[in-house]
Amino acid sequence: MGRVYATPEQLSAWTGQPAPADAERLLARASEDVDDALLTACYATDAAGMPTDPAIVQALADATCAQVEYQLATGDDGTGAAARWGAVSIGPVSLSDRRDDGQSTDDVDLAPRAHRALRRAGLLPGVIW
Template identity: 40%
Template sequence: MRVYATVEEYAAYPGAPPATSQTPGLLLRASRMLERLVLRYCQYDVDPTGLPTHPLVVAALRDAVCAQAAWWDQVGDPSGADAVGWGSVAIGSVQLGRSVTAVTGEDAPARQLAPEVWDALADPALTPDIFRMGAVTTC
Protein backbone atom coordinates (compact mmCIF):
# COMPACT_ATOMS: atom_id res chain seq x y z
CA MET A 1 0.00 0.00 0.00
CA ARG A 2 1.29 3.41 -0.96
CA VAL A 3 1.47 6.07 1.74
CA TYR A 4 2.04 9.61 0.50
CA ALA A 5 3.18 11.24 3.76
CA THR A 6 5.43 10.32 6.66
CA VAL A 7 4.79 11.00 10.33
CA GLU A 8 7.52 13.65 10.22
CA GLU A 9 5.86 15.38 7.28
CA TYR A 10 2.52 15.26 9.08
CA ALA A 11 4.09 16.80 12.19
CA ALA A 12 5.41 19.65 10.03
CA TYR A 13 2.06 20.21 8.27
CA PRO A 14 0.57 23.60 9.29
CA GLY A 15 -2.33 23.21 11.67
CA ALA A 16 -1.87 19.49 12.21
CA PRO A 17 -2.27 18.27 15.77
CA PRO A 18 0.73 16.55 17.36
CA ALA A 19 1.54 13.14 15.94
CA THR A 20 0.65 10.13 18.08
CA SER A 21 1.05 6.39 17.82
CA GLN A 22 -2.15 6.45 15.70
CA THR A 23 -0.67 8.78 13.07
CA PRO A 24 0.95 6.13 10.82
CA GLY A 25 -2.37 4.32 10.54
CA LEU A 26 -4.23 7.56 9.82
CA LEU A 27 -1.78 8.43 7.05
CA LEU A 28 -2.26 4.99 5.53
CA ARG A 29 -6.04 5.32 5.70
CA ALA A 30 -5.95 8.84 4.27
CA SER A 31 -3.72 7.65 1.40
CA ARG A 32 -6.09 4.75 0.69
CA MET A 33 -9.13 7.05 0.79
CA LEU A 34 -7.53 9.56 -1.58
CA GLU A 35 -6.55 6.82 -3.99
CA ARG A 36 -10.10 5.48 -3.98
CA LEU A 37 -11.91 8.81 -4.31
CA VAL A 38 -9.54 11.06 -6.24
CA LEU A 39 -6.16 9.76 -7.38
CA ARG A 40 -7.52 6.92 -9.47
CA TYR A 41 -8.98 9.64 -11.71
CA CYS A 42 -5.73 11.61 -11.98
CA GLN A 43 -2.87 11.33 -14.41
CA TYR A 44 0.74 11.86 -13.33
CA ASP A 45 4.08 10.12 -13.76
CA VAL A 46 4.91 7.40 -11.24
CA ASP A 47 7.85 5.19 -10.34
CA PRO A 48 7.64 1.37 -10.44
CA THR A 49 5.98 1.35 -6.99
CA GLY A 50 3.23 3.74 -8.11
CA LEU A 51 4.49 6.78 -6.22
CA PRO A 52 4.64 10.13 -8.03
CA THR A 53 7.99 11.21 -9.45
CA HIS A 54 7.58 14.95 -9.98
CA PRO A 55 8.49 16.95 -6.83
CA LEU A 56 5.44 19.22 -7.11
CA VAL A 57 3.10 16.23 -7.35
CA VAL A 58 4.88 14.53 -4.44
CA ALA A 59 4.34 17.68 -2.35
CA ALA A 60 0.69 18.02 -3.38
CA LEU A 61 -0.16 14.42 -2.51
CA ARG A 62 1.75 14.72 0.77
CA ASP A 63 -0.20 17.85 1.68
CA ALA A 64 -3.51 16.27 0.65
CA VAL A 65 -2.90 13.22 2.86
CA CYS A 66 -1.78 15.37 5.80
CA ALA A 67 -4.86 17.59 5.35
CA GLN A 68 -7.15 14.56 5.43
CA ALA A 69 -5.53 13.14 8.56
CA ALA A 70 -5.69 16.54 10.29
CA TRP A 71 -9.37 16.85 9.25
CA TRP A 72 -10.12 13.59 11.01
CA ASP A 73 -8.65 15.03 14.18
CA GLN A 74 -11.01 18.00 13.84
CA VAL A 75 -14.21 16.06 13.08
CA GLY A 76 -13.34 12.78 14.82
CA ASP A 77 -14.22 9.21 13.89
CA PRO A 78 -12.31 8.54 10.65
CA SER A 79 -14.20 5.26 10.24
CA GLY A 80 -17.59 6.96 9.92
CA ALA A 81 -19.06 4.56 12.47
CA ASP A 82 -20.52 7.37 14.55
CA ALA A 83 -22.84 8.28 11.66
CA VAL A 84 -24.51 4.88 11.54
CA GLY A 85 -27.69 3.84 13.17
CA TRP A 86 -29.28 5.71 16.03
CA GLY A 87 -32.55 7.53 15.51
CA SER A 88 -33.25 9.62 18.59
CA VAL A 89 -31.64 9.91 21.98
CA ALA A 90 -32.82 11.85 25.03
CA ILE A 91 -30.81 12.63 28.14
CA GLY A 92 -32.75 14.83 30.53
CA SER A 93 -34.02 17.81 28.57
CA VAL A 94 -31.55 17.26 25.70
CA GLN A 95 -32.92 15.41 22.70
CA LEU A 96 -30.93 14.46 19.61
CA GLY A 97 -32.27 12.85 16.49
CA ARG A 98 -31.16 11.78 13.06
CA SER A 99 -32.31 9.48 10.32
CA VAL A 100 -31.93 5.78 10.94
CA THR A 101 -31.65 5.14 7.21
CA ALA A 102 -27.85 5.43 7.32
CA VAL A 103 -26.47 1.90 7.26
CA THR A 104 -22.90 2.85 6.42
CA GLY A 105 -20.62 5.62 7.62
CA GLU A 106 -19.98 7.00 4.12
CA ASP A 107 -22.13 10.06 4.76
CA ALA A 108 -20.27 10.93 7.97
CA PRO A 109 -18.26 14.17 7.93
CA ALA A 110 -15.13 12.14 8.63
CA ARG A 111 -15.65 10.16 5.40
CA GLN A 112 -15.77 13.32 3.32
CA LEU A 113 -12.68 14.83 1.77
CA ALA A 114 -11.24 17.72 3.70
CA PRO A 115 -11.49 21.08 1.90
CA GLU A 116 -7.70 21.40 2.16
CA VAL A 117 -7.33 18.22 0.08
CA TRP A 118 -8.86 20.04 -2.86
CA ASP A 119 -6.68 23.08 -2.15
CA ALA A 120 -3.54 20.92 -2.35
CA LEU A 121 -4.62 19.16 -5.54
CA ALA A 122 -5.77 22.38 -7.25
CA ASP A 123 -2.46 24.17 -6.69
CA PRO A 124 -1.73 26.30 -9.78
CA ALA A 125 1.83 24.91 -9.79
CA LEU A 126 0.34 21.55 -10.83
CA THR A 127 0.23 22.33 -14.51
CA PRO A 128 -1.49 19.89 -16.90
CA ASP A 129 1.84 18.59 -18.17
CA ILE A 130 2.65 17.14 -14.72
CA PHE A 131 -0.76 16.52 -13.11
CA ARG A 132 -4.25 16.13 -14.54
CA MET A 133 -7.25 15.67 -12.31
CA GLY A 134 -10.23 13.91 -13.81
CA ALA A 135 -8.22 12.19 -16.49
CA VAL A 136 -9.96 9.16 -17.93
CA THR A 137 -8.10 7.18 -20.55
CA THR A 138 -8.39 3.89 -22.37
CA CYS A 139 -5.53 1.61 -23.26
Protein backbone atom coordinates in the same frame (compact mmCIF):
# COMPACT_ATOMS: atom_id res chain seq x y z
CA MET B 1 -0.48 -2.05 2.63
CA GLY B 2 -1.06 0.53 -0.09
CA ARG B 3 0.79 3.70 -0.90
CA VAL B 4 1.20 6.17 1.95
CA TYR B 5 1.86 9.71 0.80
CA ALA B 6 3.05 11.36 4.02
CA THR B 7 5.14 10.56 7.08
CA PRO B 8 4.40 11.21 10.74
CA GLU B 9 7.07 13.93 10.60
CA GLN B 10 5.26 15.64 7.73
CA LEU B 11 1.98 15.38 9.64
CA SER B 12 3.59 16.99 12.68
CA ALA B 13 4.97 19.82 10.53
CA TRP B 14 1.54 20.29 8.89
CA THR B 15 -0.43 20.46 12.13
CA GLY B 16 2.23 22.08 14.32
CA GLN B 17 1.53 19.37 16.89
CA PRO B 18 3.28 16.12 17.75
CA ALA B 19 2.05 13.28 15.57
CA PRO B 20 -0.49 11.06 17.35
CA ALA B 21 0.62 7.61 18.47
CA ASP B 22 -1.36 6.01 15.64
CA ALA B 23 -0.13 8.45 12.97
CA GLU B 24 1.02 5.73 10.58
CA ARG B 25 -2.44 4.13 10.58
CA LEU B 26 -4.16 7.50 10.16
CA LEU B 27 -1.83 8.44 7.30
CA ALA B 28 -2.45 5.10 5.58
CA ARG B 29 -6.23 5.58 5.78
CA ALA B 30 -5.97 9.20 4.66
CA SER B 31 -3.79 8.10 1.73
CA GLU B 32 -6.58 5.71 0.71
CA ASP B 33 -9.02 8.63 0.78
CA VAL B 34 -6.66 10.67 -1.40
CA ASP B 35 -6.32 7.72 -3.80
CA ASP B 36 -10.11 7.49 -4.04
CA ALA B 37 -10.26 11.17 -5.00
CA LEU B 38 -7.62 10.59 -7.71
CA LEU B 39 -9.17 7.68 -9.57
CA THR B 40 -8.87 9.40 -12.97
CA ALA B 41 -5.76 11.52 -12.33
CA CYS B 42 -2.76 11.01 -14.60
CA TYR B 43 0.78 11.52 -13.34
CA ALA B 44 4.13 9.78 -13.70
CA THR B 45 4.90 7.06 -11.16
CA ASP B 46 7.78 4.76 -10.28
CA ALA B 47 7.59 0.95 -10.15
CA ALA B 48 5.91 1.11 -6.72
CA GLY B 49 3.17 3.43 -8.01
CA MET B 50 4.52 6.46 -6.17
CA PRO B 51 4.59 9.81 -7.99
CA THR B 52 7.94 10.97 -9.36
CA ASP B 53 7.28 14.69 -9.93
CA PRO B 54 8.31 16.61 -6.76
CA ALA B 55 5.31 18.95 -7.07
CA ILE B 56 2.92 15.98 -7.20
CA VAL B 57 4.73 14.28 -4.30
CA GLN B 58 4.28 17.44 -2.23
CA ALA B 59 0.62 17.88 -3.22
CA LEU B 60 -0.20 14.30 -2.21
CA ALA B 61 1.65 14.68 1.10
CA ASP B 62 -0.19 17.96 1.78
CA ALA B 63 -3.56 16.43 0.90
CA THR B 64 -2.88 13.39 3.10
CA CYS B 65 -1.86 15.54 6.07
CA ALA B 66 -4.89 17.79 5.53
CA GLN B 67 -7.11 14.70 5.49
CA VAL B 68 -5.72 13.46 8.81
CA GLU B 69 -6.01 16.95 10.33
CA TYR B 70 -9.65 17.10 9.20
CA GLN B 71 -10.43 13.65 10.57
CA LEU B 72 -8.88 14.50 13.92
CA ALA B 73 -10.80 17.78 14.06
CA THR B 74 -14.09 16.02 13.31
CA GLY B 75 -13.43 13.22 15.78
CA ASP B 76 -13.01 10.59 13.07
CA ASP B 77 -10.41 7.89 13.59
CA GLY B 78 -10.01 7.31 9.87
CA THR B 79 -12.90 4.85 9.62
CA GLY B 80 -15.42 7.38 8.34
CA ALA B 81 -17.89 6.47 11.07
CA ALA B 82 -17.92 9.94 12.62
CA ALA B 83 -19.20 11.44 9.37
CA ARG B 84 -22.11 8.99 9.30
CA TRP B 85 -23.01 8.77 12.98
CA GLY B 86 -23.64 11.38 15.66
CA ALA B 87 -22.11 9.20 18.38
CA VAL B 88 -19.60 6.40 17.96
CA SER B 89 -18.08 4.07 20.55
CA ILE B 90 -15.56 1.36 19.88
CA GLY B 91 -16.07 -1.23 22.58
CA PRO B 92 -18.59 -2.71 22.80
CA VAL B 93 -19.66 -1.07 19.54
CA SER B 94 -22.37 1.60 19.82
CA LEU B 95 -23.55 3.80 16.94
CA SER B 96 -26.44 6.29 17.07
CA ASP B 97 -28.02 9.26 15.30
CA ARG B 98 -27.33 8.28 11.69
CA ARG B 99 -26.44 11.41 9.70
CA ASP B 100 -26.58 10.14 6.13
CA ASP B 101 -29.27 8.40 4.14
CA GLY B 102 -27.38 5.10 4.20
CA GLN B 103 -27.56 4.81 0.42
CA SER B 104 -24.00 5.52 -0.74
CA THR B 105 -20.71 4.58 0.84
CA ASP B 106 -18.53 5.32 -2.19
CA ASP B 107 -18.20 9.07 -1.64
CA VAL B 108 -15.04 10.18 0.12
CA ASP B 109 -15.44 12.82 2.81
CA LEU B 110 -12.41 14.70 1.54
CA ALA B 111 -11.11 17.55 3.66
CA PRO B 112 -11.52 20.98 2.04
CA ARG B 113 -7.79 21.68 2.37
CA ALA B 114 -6.97 18.29 0.83
CA HIS B 115 -9.31 19.07 -2.08
CA ARG B 116 -7.61 22.41 -2.64
CA ALA B 117 -4.11 20.86 -2.58
CA LEU B 118 -5.14 18.30 -5.19
CA ARG B 119 -6.94 20.88 -7.33
CA ARG B 120 -3.91 23.23 -7.29
CA ALA B 121 -1.72 20.35 -8.49
CA GLY B 122 -4.14 19.59 -11.34
CA LEU B 123 -4.90 16.12 -9.97
CA LEU B 124 -8.67 16.21 -9.64
CA PRO B 125 -10.92 14.66 -12.31
CA GLY B 126 -11.67 17.00 -15.15
CA VAL B 127 -8.60 19.15 -14.57
CA ILE B 128 -6.28 19.27 -17.57
CA TRP B 129 -2.78 20.64 -17.25
